[in-house]
Amino acid sequence: MRGYHDASYGDSFADVYDQWYHGISDVASTTRTLAQLAGGGPVLELGVGTGRLALPLAAEGVEVHGIDTSERMLQQLAAKDGAAAVHATLGDMVDDMPAGRFALVFIAYNTFFNLLTHDRQQACFRAAATRLADGGSFVVEAFVPNPHHEPASSITVRPVTADRVVLSVSTSDTAAQRAEGQFVDITESDGVRLRPWSIRWATPEQLDAMAAAAGLTLADRWESFDRMPFGPQSERHVSVFCKGTRANSSSVRPSPLDTP
Numbered sequence: 533m534r535g536y537h538d539a540s541y542g543d544s545f546a547d548v549y550d551q552w553y554h555g556i557s558d559v560a561s562t563t564r565t566l567a568q569l570a571g572g573g574p575v576l577e578l579g580v581g582t583g584r585l586a587l588p589l590a591a592e593g594v595e596v597h598g599i600d601t602s603e604r605m606l607q608q609l610a611a612k613d614g615a616a617a618v619h620a621t622l623g624d625m626v627d628d629m630p631a632g633r634f635a636l637v638f639i640a641y642n643t644f645f646n647l648l649t650h651d652r653q654q655a656c657f658r659a660a661a662t663r664l665a666d667g668g669s670f671v672v673e674a675f676v677p678n679p680h681h682e683p684a685s686s687i688t689v690r691p692v693t694a695d696r697v698v699l700s701v702s703t704s705d706t707a708a709q710r711a712e713g714q715f716v717d718i719t720e721s722d723g724v725r726l727r728p729w730s731i732r733w734a735t736p737e738q739l740d741a742m743a744a745a746a747g748l749t750l751a752d753r754w755e756s757f758d759r760m761p762f763g764p765q766s767e768r769h770v771s772v773f774c775k776g777t778r779a780n781s782s783s784v785r786p787s788p789l790d791t792p
């Protein structure tokens with residue numbers, strides 16, 4: 533998309549992100565599983581955004597670092613209670629990935645697909661691998677692509693109110709594994725606001741290959757952060773890639789105490 537850059541998504545969604553996406557996944561089970569995988573060590577979130585996950589994770593006593601390319605997203609995070617506990621950096625998740633030895637690096641809710649080429653995605657795996665302590669985990673949460681269900685173009689309507697309508701306009705290119713679109717946000721008071729997005733999807737098998745090339749091994753794959761088994765019908769996955777021998781292997785099975 534001409535004119536689209538790494539901060540376009542965050543900058544154009546920052547003012548509505550929490551309102552539109554607060555319910556996209558179960559925060560409690562996500563932070564519980566992430567804290568278990570971290571095993572008391574420091575954590576880095578790539579594309580930390582408004583802190584939807586980083587803030588509750590930090591509130592559990594986990595040392596949380598985050599990076600995001602959008603200043604506006606980080607401003608939303610900084611304005612929230614508890615923000616001082618999250619070490620946030622403005623920058624690109626690949627080129628500017630913070631130095632350190634993390635027990636866990638994670639990237640939630642399709643954010644990995646914001647890297648728009650195979651090479652950028654591969655570079656992300658390599659950079660994450662260099663930041664992991666031995667036994668650490670790189671966790672990727674994403675949708676399972678289904679190209680047969682991807683229309684070449686579509687327009688859908690989000691909920692309409694008396695003074696606002698939001699149209700979702702998208703196109704996709706199955707061969708290139710790319711989709712892009714705009715949320716066209718029309719209000720009586722402010723006119724038209726465009727909110728662009730662009731993704732390059734990858735299958736779980738392609739992620740496994742990128743992990744292997746970076747020296748990481750698939751240790752677990754679930755359908756969701758509450759560790760529902762992954763299967764052929766799963767539409768989403770949480771993949772745990774491990775560096776070396778996993779240090780906190782006992783944490784990968786839920787103990788009775790973890791039952792919600």
Ligand SMILES: C[S@@+](CC[C@H](N)C(=O)[O-])C[C@H]1O[C@@H](n2cnc3c(N)ncnc32)[C@H](O)[C@@H]1O
Pocket residue numbers: 538539541542543578579580581582583584585599600601602605623624625626640641642643646647
């Ligand atoms: C879908 S939001 C997810 C935010 C948060 N992780 C969550 O789960 O709510 C994706 C975030 O990734 C950020 N992002 C996109 N491309 C990035 C890049 N190349 N480097 C760093 N952050 C990026 C966006 O600015 C946005 O805040």
